[in-house]
Amino acid sequence: MHDVKYLLENYDLAAARLESRGYTDLGWLAELAEKRRVMVGQRDGLRGDQKKVSDSFKLPGTTPEMREELRERSKAIGLQIDAMTAELEAIEADLENRLMYVPNLPDELTPVGPDESGNVVARAWGTPRQLPFKALEHWELGEKLNILDFERARKISGARYVIYRGAGARLERALAAFMLDIHTTEHGYTEILPPFLVLEQCMRGTGQLPKFREEAYVATDEMFLIPTAEVPVTNMHREEILDAKDLPLKYAAYSACFRREAGSYGRDVKGMTRVHQFQKVELVKFTTPETSEEEHQKLTADAERILQRLELPYRVMELCSGDIGFSAARCFDLEVWLPGQQAFREISSCSNFKDFQARRAGIRYRPAPGEKPRFVHTINGSGLAVGRTVIAILENYQQEDGSIVVPTALRPYMGGLEVIR
RNA sequence: GGAGAGAUGGCCGAGUGGCCGAAGGCGCUCGCCUGCUAAGCGAGUGUAGGUCAAAAGCCUACCGUGGGUUCAAAUCCCACUCUCUCCGCCA
Numbered sequence: 001m002h003d004v005k006y007l008l009e010n011y012d013l014a015a016a017r018l019e020s021r022g023y024t025d026l027g028w029l030a031e032l033a034e035k036r037r038v039m040v041g042q043r044d045g046l047r048g049d050q051k052k053v054s055d056s057f058k059l060p061g062t063t064p065e066m067r068e069e070l071r072e073r074s075k076a077i078g079l080q081i082d083a084m085t086a087e088l089e090a091i092e093a094d095l096e097n098r099l100m101y102v103p104n105l106p107d108e109l110t111p112v113g114p115d116e117s118g119n120v121v122a123r124a125w126g127t128p129r130q131l132p133f134k135a136l137e138h139w140e141l142g143e144k145l146n147i148l149d150f151e152r153a154r155k156i157s158g159a160r161y162v163i164y165r166g167a168g169a170r171l172e173r174a175l176a177a178f179m180l181d182i183h184t185t186e187h188g189y190t191e192i193l194p195p196f197l198v199l200e201q202c203m204r205g206t207g208q209l210p211k212f213r214e215e216a217y218v219a220t221d222e223m224f225l226i227p228t229a230e231v232p233v234t235n236m237h238r239e240e241i242l243d244a245k246d247l248p249l250k251y252a253a254y255s256a257c258f259r260r261e262a263g264s265y266g267r268d269v270k271g272m273t274r275v276h277q278f279q280k281v282e283l284v285k286f287t288t289p290e291t292s293e294e295e296h297q298k299l300t301a302d303a304e305r306i307l308q309r310l311e312l313p314y315r316v317m318e319l320c321s322g323d324i325g326f327s328a329a330r331c332f333d334l335e336v337w338l339p340g341q342q343a344f345r346e347i348s349s350c351s352n353f354k355d356f357q358a359r360r361a362g363i364r365y366r367p368a369p370g371e372k373p374r375f376v377h378t379i380n381g382s383g384l385a386v387g388r389t390v391i392a393i394l395e396n397y398q399q400e401d402g403s404i405v406v407p408t409a410l411r412p413y414m415g416g417l418e419v420i421r
Numbered sequence: 422g423g424a425g426a427g428a429u430g431g432c433c434g435a436g437u438g439g440c441c442g443a444a445g446g447c448g449c450u451c452g453c454c455u456g457c458u459a460a461g462c463g464a465g466u467g468u469a470g471g472u473c474a475a476a477a478g479c480c481u482a483c484c485g486u487g488g489g490u491u492c493a494a495a496u497c498c499c500a501c502u503c504u505c506u507c508c509g510c511c512a
Contacts, residue, residue, distance in 0.1 A: 041471055044481040051481090054493045058439060067492080074492040241431075241468095366431090369449045370466065 001099055001360040004033050017105040020112045020321040026102070032095045039088045043081060050077045100204070101211055104356040106321040107330040109293075113320030119333075120320070125304065126313030128337040128344075133400040137340035138391040139271035142168060144402045145420060148272065160261065162272040162387070167420045171393070171406075172279065174413035175386050176254050179281040179306055183383055187302045189252035189283060194232035196256055197223040202235040205361030207327035207353075214262045225258035229282035230380045235361055237286060241373045242365040248287040248295050252383065255280065271391070273345065278387040285379040286363065289355065292377035296352040300332045303348045303383040309409045312392050313337040315344055329354045332381075336388070340395040347388045350381025 007014045007029060015026050053074045057067065106112075111120055142148025147168025153161040164172050183189040203209040203224050208216060208231065217225040226232055233253045242249070257280050268274035283302060287295045300316070307314045319331040328351035335344035355375035358364070364373035397405040403421035406414050 037471075040481085044471060047481060050492080054439075057492065071492045078492080243431090370451090373468085 001356065002102055002105075003355075003359065004029070004095075004099070008033060014105060017321075018103065021103060021106055021324065022322060023103055028098060032091060032098070036088065036091050036095060039084060039091065043084045043088060046077055046081050046084065050074055050081065053077065097210075100360075103326045104329050104353065106324060107352065107354070110324060110330050111318060111320045112322075114322045115320075116323050118320030118322055119317045122316040122318045122332060124313075124315040125308060126311070126337070128313050129339050129396055131339050131398070135339040135342075135395065136398060136402065137271065138273075138338075138394040141340075141394045141398055141402060141404065142271075145404070147171070147420065150271070157276075159269075160275045161277060162275055164390075167414075167417070168390070170414060170417075171410075171420070172386055172390055174410055175389050175393075176279060176281060178309075178410055178413050179383060179386070180252055180254055182306060182309065183252040183281070183283060183302060187250075187252075187305070189250040189302075192229070192233055192236075192251045192253040194226075194229055194236075194253055194255060196226050196232075196258075198226055198232050198235065200224060202231050202238070202361075205235050205238055206231050206357050207360065211326060215260050217258045217260060226255060227259050228257050228280065228382075229253035229255035230284060233282065233284040234357055234363075234378055234380070237361075237363045237376075239362040240364070242286065242363070242376060244288070244365050244367050247365060247376070248285050248291065251284045253282050253284065255282065272387055273391065275387065278385060280385045280387075281383050283350075283381050283383040286358075286365075286376045287379060288365065288367070289374070289377050292352055292354065292379060295377075296330065296332075296350065296379045299379055299381050299383075300334075300350040303334055303350055303381050306384050306389075307334065307336060307347070310389070310393065310407045311409075312389075312396055312407075314347070325349075325351060327351070327353050327356050329356065334382075334384070336392045338392060338395045340398070345388065345391075347392065348382035348384045351379065353378045353380075 002014075007026070011026075011030070018024070018026060053070055056062065056070055062070075111118060113119065136144075139148065139150065143150070145167070147165055149163040149165055150161075153163045156163075180191055184191050197219055200209065200222055203216065208224075208227060216227060219225060224231075232255075233251050236251075237249070256277055258277050261274055261276060264274060272278070283299050285295050285299055304314070304316070314334050314336045317333045317335055319328075319333060324331045331349060331351040333346050334348035334350070336347040337343075338345050354377050357378045358375040363376050363378070365376050366373050393407060393410075394404055397407060399405060399419075401421075403419050405419055406417050411418060
């Protein structure tokens with residue numbers, strides 16, 4: 001959510017930034033905000049009047065007749081206040097509602113571009129493997145080895161699910177443990193295992209709602225299945241005032257993620273590139289505004305380290321204004337090389353939300369004792385999406401006979417297994 | 422699921438209709454004192470909105486949430502949520 005004052009005081013700049021990401025309609029803001037401002041003043045004035053009348057009851061020498069008159073006057077004022085409050089509440093609800101649909105301002109560092117085509121390669125690591133035989137795609141490998149079962153997953157849950165079996169399940173578990181171990185012991189993150197069902201206000205806090213309701217699974221009791229651990233972990237500190245000396249807070253959370261993938265019919269239908277449930281290790285940081293840029297870079301590097309340890313070639317894409325997510329101000333995608341698909345595919349998305357989520361979720365910090373609280377900056381990124389890492393390993397480490405060499409770094413987590421066959 | 426107790430500021434805790442944005446304590450900040458440390462003394466210390474060029478000041482709201490009663494609600498009434506204790510059930 002935005003600071004209305006900031007938007008109004010920097011209107012031209014803000015409108016231009018929003019336009020660079022496709023949001024062109026901000027005309028309603030000034031009028032609504034002004035209407036609200038005037039009405040708040042009037043309402044508060046009336047309340048003040050009513051308080052003065054009430055105070056008169058206590059004055060010595062107030063006769064019963066005078067009391068009766070005071071009562072009448074106070075009631076009359078009360079009626080005016082009620083009418084005004086109803087109108088004001090409608091205006092505030094309207095303002096709030098519209099504001100919730102305004103995406104974040106792209107950062108000044110974010111390249112301007114219309115869509116995906118405007119993204120720029122920030123850097124690359126490793127050499128995309130070209131195998132000396134016909135490389136298979138992950139679903140072919142998975143089914144051949146009987147470690148991924150799409151057929152039975154369809155039977156029990158429908159399209160876009162997967163069952164991991166045997167060494168496949170072990171590989172997924174090993175990767176999650178491997179990632180968490182590196183982030184907690186080498187990168188200084190605190191491990192979190194959050195609830196996978198959250199209240200609606202959490203989804204609003206991180207920006208999934210109200211705009212992207214059709215993307216979310218809703219359980220009974222108005223609970224939402226989390227689309228990413230970003231939601232519960234960011235909201236852990238909702239409505240809190242953090243201590244400056246505790247910042248940056250760094251969390252690494254493993255969770256299942258649930259996505260309806262509405263509107264992606266026909267895309268990535270084969271295999272498990274795009275499924276309704278996948279597992280992910282998510283990195284989340286709470287920082288001061290001064291350090292968020294640096295912490296964002298570091299978080300991205302922390303995610304990259306996993307790919308490097310697994311010796312998986314990748315490139316880092318800096319997303320342009322037309323392609324960054326609703327809540328993000330700046331975003332780097334990590335794209336891993338897949339020899340089977342002969343393409344780079346997203347395996348992590350690392351975003352700096354600045355104070356956009358913090359404002360929605362009420363997450364602040366006190367810079368120093370006695371000073372006013374300020375909104376923190378939130379940053380998060382996948383470190384990494386586990387399922388897609390399985391895909392990358394299958395495709396990159398496949399051998400001509402269809403077996404899979406286990407990356408060296410992962411072998412301790414696989415009970416010493418060197419080859420999946 | 423049943424019975425009972427509770428929810429007040431960064432924390433603890435008082436407050437049963439107006440004198441309460443809220444006693445007292447802790448913590449924190451500044452100052453004094455003390456040749457170190459500790460103790461002691463004094464002052465200050467919630468959030469948001471509005472007003473103002475800005476600050477000071479002033480106004481308004483906020484005592485779990487939402488309604489209600491009343492001229493007036495932290496305080497009375499109703500509903501809900503959450504927490505704690507005991508019982509039941511359960512991984």
